[in-house]
Amino acid sequence: MYTILIMSRKGGSGKSTTAMNMATRFAKEKYQVALMDFDPQKTLTKWHGRRDDYFQGNNSILYTPCSQETFAVEHQALEESGCDVLIIDTPPTISDFHDDLLKASDFALVPTKTTMEDLETIAEVVDSIEKNETAYGFLINETKNKTLLYLSIKDVLVEYGAVLGTITGTVQIPEASIKGLALCEYKPDNINCQQYDKVFKNLDRRLKNKKK
Numbered sequence: 001m002y003t004i005l006i007m008s009r010k011g012g013s014g015k016s017t018t019a020m021n022m023a024t025r026f027a028k029e030k031y032q033v034a035l036m037d038f039d040p041q042k043t044l045t046k047w048h049g050r051r052d053d054y055f056q057g058n059n060s061i062l063y064t065p066c067s068q069e070t071f072a073v074e075h076q077a078l079e080e081s082g083c084d085v086l087i088i089d090t091p092p093t094i095s096d097f098h099d100d101l102l103k104a105s106d107f108a109l110v111p112t113k114t115t116m117e118d119l120e121t122i123a124e125v126v127d128s129i130e131k132n133e134t135a136y137g138f139l140i141n142e143t144k145n146k147t148l149l150y151l152s153i154k155d156v157l158v159e160y161g162a163v164l165g166t167i168t169g170t171v172q173i174p175e176a177s178i179k180g181l182a183l184c185e186y187k188p189d190n191i192n193c194q195q196y197d198k199v200f201k202n203l204d205r206r207l208k209n210k211k212k
């Protein structure tokens with residue numbers, strides 16, 4: 001099983017949105033996908049509930065209720081159940097529990113918007129990931145074309161690690177979430193679907209290389 005941790009110290013950087021859109025993208029490839037949500041806001045949990053309603057019993061994505069105390073047991077159980085991909089959403093903090101999550105993860109994906117406030121949190125996030133020797137990369141989220149700010153932030157990020165892709169801002173992303181869908185299920189023709197595809201392919205390749 002591949003375990004993907006979505007983390008960043010910045011609220012609103014797109015962690016839950018990335019979790020939704022990557023989960024559905026892996027599921028589209030016939031991977032059995034499960035979600036865990038450690039953010040008390042429960043954005044991903046609620047999205048999964050709306051998805052259950054939308055698909056009325058045919059939701060291909062599993063949701064595993066989990067606490068810090070039960071994480072190790074639930075993680076092991078998912079692995080043994082034949083689950084292929086576990087995607088874990090986290091709150092905008094860095095705690096001791098992140099060490100447990102990072103040690104159990106094959107890859108940490110760090111979404112970041114192109115603001116100074118996002119950038120200011122990157123060093124701390126990278127320190128925490130590297131301390132646990134977890135592979136990681138960035139997703140630059142909700143950009144507005146190739147502004148100077150975007151280019152300079154990308155320059156800084158690549159000094160730290162790989163940028164797996166860039167997702168431009170579109171209102172159709174939050175619109176999809178209202179229905180419990182990912183963008184590419186809601187509006188397959190949206191240009192951002194190609195951007196999510198690129199992130200997925202980058203991530204999938206890294207995971208497969210790691211397990212070899």
Ligand SMILES: Nc1ncnc2c1ncn2[C@@H]1O[C@H](COP(=O)(O)OP(=O)(O)O)[C@@H](O)[C@H]1O
Pocket residue numbers: 010011012013014015016017018043141142143167168169170171173174177
């Ligand atoms: N690429 C994007 N384009 C437009 N809106 C986005 C994009 N990414 C995220 N959002 C919106 O930004 C808000 C914060 O995203 P969210 O994924 O909840 O952040 P986090 O989980 O890091 O707090 C949500 O309303 C979400 O729909």
Ligand SMILES: [Mg+2]
Pocket residue numbers: 015016017039041043044089090
């Ligand atoms: Mg969130």
